[in-house]
Amino acid sequence: MSNSLDKVQAALTDFSCQDGCSFKVTATDNDDISMLTIIYEDIEEFAILATASETQLLFNVALFDRSQIIEGQESALNKVMLGLNIAMPLSSFALTAGIYSIFGAMSINSEAKHIQEEVLVLSENIMDALEVCQKFLIKA
Template sequence: MTEFQTQIQAATRIVQTVYGLSVEWQPIPGEVEVVQACIGGREELPIYLTQSGEQTLCICYLWHDDEIEPSRRTELLEAMLDLNIPMPLSAFARVEGYFVVFGALARQSRPEDLAQELAALSENALEALEAFADYLKQ
């Protein structure tokens, strides 16, 4: 088990204990170490964690570009910009055509900090889907 996976396991115990959320995680095979974390009841919004340089990145995919109602695209983008600052510990971005919500912390962050990031990012992803549902194709 890598140091990163050990940190994630410790964070998982904290998420379960402090935030009352169940978490299942699994490594994703590939050249870069990536771990997928699924929060119980939110399996459709897995969080992908990886380390890059001095950061730990946490990303949750929300929807693909082609799922946006074309006539409401500009309105959606403006709403996302408006929500970016009041959304604690997370921000919006686009990765290869997918809209995501993400957070980053120092690579050496404590498991408690990673646990807080996981819980906040999962909650923010849910809130983003609710807030922006009207902008997506039905």
């Protein structure tokens, strides 16, 4: 595990927000990938995956893939996401290898309290972001 991810894990273990919420953090470390899976409260279905490059910490939450978008609605959804990027606190929307996500990026030199804030705000954004996107998605 990289030092940066160790730092993230240390910052989130035993951390609880003002309302008492907390995170469950699981580490994965093998030849292929080093990452943390961070689960917030009730929303275990949308895990935050933390990884570290040389310069940045990345916190990414996969929301849905393109196959779930109602036919003909992709452009409209993309516009809504771009339009809301500034409004969404600390996190942004992304599209990587066909999977839509919200993510936060920060310097690997960030302090524990900033990491906690970043992850907490990202967690709070998950359901709000999904709510906005839901009308463009095929119903279950």
